[in-house]
Every structure is written in C-alpha cells, then in structure tokens.
Amino acid sequence: MTDSMSSLASSLANKRILLGVTGSIAAYKSAELVRRLSEAGATVQVVMTEAAQAFVTPFTLQTLSGRAVHTALMDADAEATMGHIEQARWADLIIVAPASANFIAKLVQGQADDLLSAICLASEAPLAVAPAMNRQMWAHEATQANVATLVERGAKLFGPAAGEQACGEVGPGRMLEPDQIVAMSAALFDTGLLAGRRVLITAGPTQEDIDPVRYISNRSSGKMGFSIATAAAEAGAQVTLVSGPVALATPERVTRVDVRSAEEMLAAVAANLDGQEIVIAAAAVADYRPLQVATHKIKKQAGSAQLSLEQTPDILATIAADKGDLFVVGFAAETERLEENARLKLEKKSLDMIAANRVGSERGGFDSSENALKLLWQEGGVELPMLPKEKLARALVQIVAERFDAKDSTKNS
Numbered sequence: 001m002t003d004s005m006s007s008l009a010s011s012l013a014n015k016r017i018l019l020g021v022t023g024s025i026a027a028y029k030s031a032e033l034v035r036r037l038s039e040a041g042a043t044v045q046v047v048m049t050e051a052a053q054a055f056v057t058p059f060t061l062q063t064l065s066g067r068a069v070h071t072a073l074m075d076a077d078a079e080a081t082m083g084h085i086e087q088a089r090w091a092d093l094i095i096v097a098p099a100s101a102n103f104i105a106k107l108v109q110g111q112a113d114d115l116l117s118a119i120c121l122a123s124e125a126p127l128a129v130a131p132a133m134n135r136q137m138w139a140h141e142a143t144q145a146n147v148a149t150l151v152e153r154g155a156k157l158f159g160p161a162a163g164e165q166a167c168g169e170v171g172p173g174r175m176l177e178p179d180q181i182v183a184m185s186a187a188l189f190d191t192g193l194l195a196g197r198r199v200l201i202t203a204g205p206t207q208e209d210i211d212p213v214r215y216i217s218n219r220s221s222g223k224m225g226f227s228i229a230t231a232a233a234e235a236g237a238q239v240t241l242v243s244g245p246v247a248l249a250t251p252e253r254v255t256r257v258d259v260r261s262a263e264e265m266l267a268a269v270a271a272n273l274d275g276q277e278i279v280i281a282a283a284a285v286a287d288y289r290p291l292q293v294a295t296h297k298i299k300k301q302a303g304s305a306q307l308s309l310e311q312t313p314d315i316l317a318t319i320a321a322d323k324g325d326l327f328v329v330g331f332a333a334e335t336e337r338l339e340e341n342a343r344l345k346l347e348k349k350s351l352d353m354i355a356a357n358r359v360g361s362e363r364g365g366f367d368s369s370e371n372a373l374k375l376l377w378q379e380g381g382v383e384l385p386m387l388p389k390e391k392l393a394r395a396l397v398q399i400v401a402e403r404f405d406a407k408d409s410t411k412n413s
C-alpha cells in the first residue's frame with residue numbers, strides 16, 4: 001500500500017458507514033464498494049431501496065459486508081433490533097451510491113416513504129451522494145436543480161464521471177469508481193483542522209501499587225482519550241498518546257507511550273512536552289496512592305485492615321503551572337454539581353478548556369461506549385449531547401481547534 005493509500009485507509013478505520021444503494025444499473029458496483037470500504041477498516045451497513053434489489057441481491061451485499069442488509073421501513077423485526085432512527089444515529093457517514101435520479105429528487109423533497117429516505121431525513125451524519133444515471137437524466141434541469149439544492153444544504157457530491165454508459169450513450173452520469181468513492185469518503189474525515197499541530201493526549205486509568213500483586217485503580221477504559229487521539233490524528237495533528245493500562249489498540253498515525261502509575265504518567269508527559277502546542281488530559285489519574293508499597297504480598301489477617309494514602313502528583317496542575325503558549329484542556333469527571341465543579345477546576349488549574357462529564361449515572365462516563373460532555377472555557381461553553389465516543393471526540397477536536405486558533409490569533413495580533 002502506498003503512503004497516501006494507507007492514510008486514506010486509516011481515516012476510515014472503525015468508521016460506521018451507512019451505504020445506501022438505489023435503483024441504478026450501477027448498483028452492481030456497490031458490491032466492490034462494500035469490499036473496498038471494509039478493507040479500509042470501515043464497518044459498512046447496507047440499506048437498499050426496493051428498486052436496487054432488482055439489480056443486485058441483498059444476499060451479495062450482506063455476504064460482503066458481514067451484516068444483514070436492511071430494506072424495509074415497516075419491518076417489525078428490524079425496528080425491534082436496529083430501527084431507522086438508530087441507524088440514522090449510528091452512522092458516521094451516509095453514502096448513497098449509486099444515487100438514482102429518483103432518489104435524489106426524494107432527498108430534495110424530504111420524503112421518507114422508504115427505509116433509506118427515512119434514515120437520510122433522520123440523520124445528522126454527513127451525506128455523500130454518488131449519482132449514476134443516463135446522461136439525459138443527469139442533464140435534465142430537474143436533476144440539476146435537485147443536485148444544486150442538495151449541495152447547498154451541505155451534501156457532498158461524488159461525481160458523476162463522464163464516459164460510456166450502460167445504455168450505450170456517452171456523456172456525464174456514470175457513477176465514480178469504488179476506489180474514487182472510498183478516497184473521497186476518507187477525505188471527509190481528514191479535516192485538516194489541526195494540520196501540523198503537535199498534540200499530547202493522556203488517556204486511561206493509572207494503577208497505584210499496594211503490593212506486588214494489588215493496586216488501586218478506577219473504571220476508566222481509555223476509550224475517550226483514544227477516540228480523541230484518533231480524531232486529532234485525522235485532523236492532521238502529530239499526536240503523542242500517553243496511556244495508562246487499557247485494552248485498546250493504538251490508533252493509526254499516533255505515537256503511544258505506555259505507563260502504569262500517576263508518577264510514571266507525569267514523567268512520560270514531562271519527557272514529551274517539549275514542542276507540544278495542545279495538551280488534552282483525558283486520563284483518569286488516581287488522586288491517591290498507598291503511602292508505602294509493600295515489597296511482599298500483604299498477608300490476610302484477622303479483623304479489618306488500614307491503608308494509608310498520600311496524594312499523587314497533580315499532572316494537569318504541573319503542566320498548566322508553566323504552560324506558556326500551550327493550550328491545555330482538562331477533563332472533570334463529576335457525580336454532582338457538574339458545571340460548578342468543572343468551572344472551579346478550570347480557574348484553579350488555569351486551563352484553557354475543561355470537558356466536564358457526569359460519571360456514575362446509568363448512561364455514559366467511564367467504561368461506556370457513549371458519553372455527553374460540557375465544554376467550558378473562560379468566556380463561554382458548549383454542550384455536546386450523548387453520542388458514541390468516536391463522534392464526541394470529533395466534535396471536541398473541532399472545538400479545541402477553533403478555540404486554539406482564536407487564542408493563537410489574539411496572541412499574534
């Protein structure tokens with residue numbers, strides 16, 4: 001794989017792509033597209049219109065995607081497992097390829113009379129449309145006006161290409177080749193918002209030894225910090241990820257430094273801080289550690305046992321104390337008075353931003369695949385709703401980039 005191909009592939013790694021297939025002869029190319037997207041690391045959920053099934057069978061696309069293809073809106077079984085609203089929320093990106101003239105018209109009108117159109121209408125995910133049709137259908141002013149409306153509303157237009165068509169005519173209207181669609185999809189995730197920036201991220205819990213076999217830790221899974229590292233790398237940053245013990249794979253294009261204790265995390269952060277421009281401290285660092293670490297396993301004794309604790313070094317405060325131009329983002333995990341406590345931490349530790357999240361409730365927080373965050377800074381803040389951590393991380397990176405640029409321009413003005 002060439003460098004540029006591997007970077008395209010990594011931008012699609014772990015992305016949830018909902019591929020809508022509509023009634024065009026080019027539907028046969030969807031099979032290849034499913035393969036290419038999967039090879040690039042994406043999870044592909046295929047949704048087909050009724051007409052699409054006349055051109056290619058759901059069975060083919062199901063086999064290639066490894067997931068049951070969804071076709072019907074009024075399907076009680078599907079609604080009970082992953083209904084249309086859930087599918088709309090699930091997707092990081094919706095690609096309609098091929099997009100028929102009819103389906104494009106339906107999108108413009110906001111129709112929702114089949115599964116795919118209902119999902120498109122109910123989703124906040126970016127929408128990419130790869131038209132495929134006879135050149136006259138494409139050239140018709142109705143189609144041209146519809147496409148212009150979609151683009152104006154923010155949809156991404158992939159193609160079409162010009163060339164020989166299935167109907168024997170020659171002209172514009174051919175669907176782009178699967179490779180081109182994959183490349184353009186990957187590029188949508190490569191935002192360039194942090195292009196060339198150096199970002200250090202901490203993630204996961206720390207483990208504070210009691211004796212050679214026991215330790216104090218917490219329920220942090222590292223998912224949030226790892227998702228931020230992925231999103232920052234996709235945004236073009238050079239990312240160093242200092243991680244406590246977690247069971248997660250290193251994101252592509254990220255340099256990882258593994259540590260166990262708060263002390264080790266501080267040392268790793270200090271050793272890698274030079275030249276960084278942004279620090280995002282998402283690790284759940286233990287506040288306390290045993291005063292003494294027993295050299296041998298502590299024996300069980302009758303009655304209760306006491307453990308004396310001392311405070312661990314405050315990594316965030318240490319970074320922030322001498323931060324210069326460094327943009328520092330902290331996390332506050334709170335079980336009560338979320339905003340109040342987070343704002344106190346923002347002030348006390350002179351942070352540029354704090355991401356407050358409620359932990360200990362039923363949804364979100366530690367060891368969960370989704371979360372909600374309140375991002376606060378001196379002059380304001382923004383609330384990010386309950387979302388899968390990957391999506392939340394992308395939204396956070398976007399706001400960090402905006403605030404970083406705002407601070408950078410004040411500094412330089």
Ligand SMILES: Cc1cc2nc3c(=O)[nH]c(=O)nc-3n(C[C@H](O)[C@H](O)[C@H](O)COP(=O)(O)O)c2cc1C
Nearest residue numbers: 022023024025049051052100101102103132133134
């Ligand atoms: C053999 C055949 C090929 C077709 N190819 C296309 C095509 O490439 N593009 C298109 O927009 N419509 C094409 N159509 C028409 C659509 O299938 C038709 O408009 C259908 O209602 C689209 O439904 P859908 O948008 O719900 O998938 C074709 C129809 C037939 C019978």
